[in-house]
Amino acid sequence: MEVDALTIVLTIAIAVVLGYIKFNKSEPDVHPLLLQQQASVTPIRCEGESAIHRSKSVPHGSPLSKQPSEKVKTLYDVWQVGSAINPTGRALMYMIQNQFGYTDTTYEQLDRKIAGFGTSLIKETGLKPKTETPIGLLTQYTQESFVAQQAFYRYSFVTVPIHDLRNKDLLIDIANQTKMKVLVATHKVLPLLLPALKECPSIKTVIVIGIYISEQQKAEAAQHNVKLLKFADMEYQGASNPLPAVKPDPEDLAMINYNTKSTSLSKGVMLTHANLVAAMTAFNLSLPGPRKFTNKDRLLSHFSIGDVIAVWMTGAIILAGGSIVFPSGLMKNVLHDSQATTPTVFASTPVILEKIQEALQLTYGQGSMFRQAYASKLALLRNNRVTTTSLWDFIGLGEVRSRLGGKVKLIVTTNPTKADTIEYIRAAMGIHVISTYGRTETSGIVTSRNMYDYSNTPQLGAPVGCNEVKLIDDEESGYSCSDEPNPRGEILIRGPNVMKGYFKKPNATSAALDQDGWFHSGELGSFHANGTLELLGKKKKKKTAKDSSPGQE
Template sequence: MDFDGLSIALAAAIAIVSLLAYLNKAEPDVHPALLEQQASVADIRKEGQSLLHRAKSIPLSSPLLTQPNATIRTLHDVWKAGLAIGASNTSMLYLLHNQGSYMVDTYAMVDRQISGFGSGLLKLTGLAPKTGVPVGLFTALSRECFIAQQALARFSLVAVPIHDLKNKALLVEVINQTKMTAIIVSQKALPLVLEALPECTSLKSIIVAGIYISPEQLKAASTHKAKLVKFAEVAYSGLENPVVPSAPEPQDVAMINFNTKSSSSKVLKGVVLTHANLVSAVAAFQANIPNGKRFTSKDRLISHFAVGDVLGTVLTASIVSVGGSIVFPTGLMKNVLHDAQASCPTVFASTPVILEKIQEALLLSYGEGFLFGRAYAAKLAMLKNGHITPSSLWDFFGLSDIRAKLGGKIRLVVTTADPIKPGTMDFFRAGAGVPAIKVYGHTETSGVATCRNIYDYSSTEHAGPPMGCCEIKLLDNAEHGYTGADQPFARGEILVRGPNVMRGYFTSTGAVSATLDSEGWFHTGEFGQLLDIGTLEVFGQTQMLRN
């Protein structure tokens, strides 16, 4: 049967129209009924409290999530799982110093570096594995920092991330509280460490994640009887004299983290997190991603969270455990979009402030265009109908540059539940065509407690239902007049309990008794309300209470 040119053109036109109609469908991504109740809620309310809430997938009679699977029990197991999926898979991408291009390491290459650095660290410092000795991390998120964290887990040492790289008082207090003898430090922060040395008599080994140490810096360290060596030298010495790994147990301490939100106390508190705490948070975050959108070895994470932000640790472990890759950005705000374009991440994790600045920069470049305005308005209409897509007609013609500026492969945006400008989350959902979720948690809860449902596109700025590793309730507060019986929503102090909740505070039993009660509930010191759909809304400084 012969077809003339007109018939072929007509058939092609019908196919294109049908495809565009499908891509611009108005149907929601999930049935609205699935979002009407997002939590498992207890039937009975105790006096002075709200009803207890859990994840919808975790009935009140079921145990909370503790592991992603039977083989992953520690952070060391997380790495082994990723390595087993594919030793030749890409593990990390990092920017070459002042060259503007990325280098790629495979899992096998990084595994060798982890073994080398860990062995070299033990040789340099004289520390013994399986002793839970604290080792400082005073560096931005980087290739060396990641290798060091994995090495500490491999030899059962304790990581002590110090998140503020410009605060000498904080640095001195953390070193002296933990009595640490060794610290990994970025080249940029090295002068501050040397300045603090006279006040830190326990510190004897300083390992620089950089390529240059001046004679003056060597002399300054030597004056205070401290060794000053390059990271690469430590790793090389360990490769020549490898030490047999000493894998941790789930209840061993993985991290002492001083990045706590608690500001009411003048005493700096180190949050003690075990491997079991962090692994349960990883299990819960992975379970929060629905089937069809779960992380795989093809995923790539770019994170702008500081080393001391536990959510960043959880996200990294979630990607590594499935054999995915991690991008280490330059750390400069002006390079955020450049880093994304160069590395093409699929998961983009940033603070609300960074997301706001990305939105401002992209709107400044494209927001005045007529086609952009029409396209963005159409995508917002789709969003209100419960539908997100990166491949509508509007994405091809009016919004293609938005997605391209984020690397072109992004499929999920993750941020914290801190206050964010209205419209910013919707900008990524509609403009880039990807889900954007908030995670609420504290350092004391391993960075997680609730997470926004990936299909919940409503404008209500709630933080989502409880995650599978914990349960949540509200405690009445007489001073503010909040009660679990308030209408239309229960209000009170947010309490969290589960395997993700910390062991306690480092050498500070008094602080523990005030925030971690006898039933294992962590008292966050923050107020919230539980909405009728089972989600938590946290009261921020810019948020008014509903009456």
């Protein structure tokens, strides 16, 4: 049977048209009606208060989300369950000594490192597990700091991350408040740390992450009765005869977090294992079914060791048996790190996402093909569709997406991220973005924006499943819960993710946590008709007597 040229041309034309229709269909990713009410709201409210808002997954009358299963109640349990999924599978990826290449570690190998370091920690320092002993972390978020934190969970110690690696006064302030005896520090901070030891008399051991410790540094530490130990040696020495785990209880402290870069009356937020597991659980529950994490997922996070979001994001990936990438830590390498490791989940700060947008726009934004492709993808986004399979993804935007490795399916960030940055990522790269709002006192999460809510509004999303949220009238700002069209006032949060209190500051704790368990955030917000929260700024502080020092309380 002969086929003439006209038939062939018509067949190709029909195929092209059908393909174009398929790849550029404008049906929304989720029906708009599903976004009209995103929270469960109480039908009644008290005088001077808004209605209480919850996640739709935990309506009023049902218990708030606390844990993913009966087996997982602590961060130690998270590691045990996740590592059992694929013990020989990749757990971590990290840069090889500042070279442009990455190596990896399996769950089995990493477990030996964790047990080895924890064992040496106990034997070398004499610290007693299960005594809520604080141990400082003065380092970037690296594979070593990850091993240290997991060892603290395994042997029931308390992590004290120190955010600013260059602020000697902050280090001294935190060390003296917590009376920490042991500090894990990167070798890069030794020039700052060693002179500070004379003002931190409680510190007796510094465990140094790095290859080399000089004799001069050892001698300088010895002048203050402090010994320097190498992190790598401790991992190796303890692994030969590891001590059995000393499992924490859910209500045991996991972290004292001084979420600040300033000194003077810094407040340490006490977070328990139960707090952090609740935050992780609620975030997992907020993900749509097809987007749940699996052991095929890989997380690249740019949050610092002091950001609580890094703890529960990492926990969420571990619980699924996935892997974690530790970036080089240099802003100029952000795109290279992602290309080299091909993550599927990218967790990053607003500043870094905005820098990525600027870099890509500078490289590709002037081309006519890109502009036409972006305009077409933006039109799809306006019709509530994020995709990587449109015609323009194949002929105009493929290289743009590849700059993050080509496999990223989800970006998680925090408020405030610029609306046009989020729009750029969704349209140009075809990647879903979830923006979260939280406080250190709430384990880093309160609300999470619906993955399919692509509107350019300032709303922060609805409450996640571990907490409930309400507003109360605020006289200083003039905001009232009776305001029209939306109630306004101070944001209050209650749930298992809310902190135990401020370390050795009962006055500050009682001022922030009321008798009914509500945390008074000091931030102002408004509830929209669809149940989502908008942030309106900080509450004006009343002139009161300063919180007394730790020694006076």
